[in-house]
Amino acid sequence: MNILVAYASKHGATAGIAERIGSTLNAAGLSATVKPVEEVDDVTPYDAVVLGSAAYMYHWMREATAFAKRHQSELAERPVWLFSSGPVGEETVDKEGRDILESSEPKEFEKFADLLHVRDGRVFFGAWDPSAPPVGLAERAMSHLPAAKGALPAGDFRDWADIEAWAQTIANELKAS
Template identity: 50%
Template sequence: MKVLVAYSSKYGATKGIAERIGSAMRRPGLDVVVARCKDVRDPSGYDAFVVGSAAYMFNWRKDARKFVRRNAELLAERPVWLFSSGPLGTDTVDKDGNDVLAGAEPKQFAEFDDLVGPRGMQVFFGAFDPEQVRGVDRIVAWMPAIHDVMPSGDFRDWKAIDDWAHRIADELAIPAAPAAPDASA
């Protein structure tokens, strides 16, 4: 079975998650390819998909949104999982007691749930290094109001990412062939 892990990443944190998912899913019977959404020209050769993007202001990046919408018919016919990265910090609940990851779901999860019927959708904590920020993002990131509340660091939970990827791989795994009957019996 050939699996595509397609991602959109601006500064590399989501790329790292996608690569980790791809590595965790590799096992006999699963041929896993990790590629940027914008580099995938013809996804019809894949049997299953894991698609993810960084989320900014509760939205997936444009090339990931376009990938899903452009290939919606194909994705709806095959096993697909979606992931997002973005929330920063170590708190799992906010000041009101709400789950941080659930509260960070991108708007597209609801749309894509109806459009392609994913088997699962997951939000992961992201990473932020203000030294890596460039362009207009750099101006925003260094504004005192943003800079003081936006924690910097790598908050990706590799165990949660590995566990999720292993569950997907288990679901896609080709069952072992039944043992041949014992001819001597």
């Protein structure tokens, strides 16, 4: 069974998650190909797709959304899982008592749930390196604001065990079908 793990990543944390999902699927005896969405022209060679993106301000990156729309009919014909990365820090509950991962779910999860017949969607903690050069106009503008300095906790907060466990559930489901 051929599985595509396609992703959009701005600073590399989401790419790392996609790679770990792919390696977990491969270790489970499936054949997973991991690629940035910009490098995927055709999804028809794949039996299933895991699609992910970094999320900013509760939205996926433009490239991932465009990919899902462009391949909507083909994706709707095969099993699809969605993932996102974005929240950073060690807190799992916000000031209002909400689960941070649940409340960080990008709008695209709901949007694509029915259109693509999504089997599951998961948000994972991401990583933030404040010394990395800003990418895009918004990040460059924010980097000049004094209040933005230190606004996000720095570090790699990806939970590899959780990512691997989720990928293993995908593998189990695909092997059972």
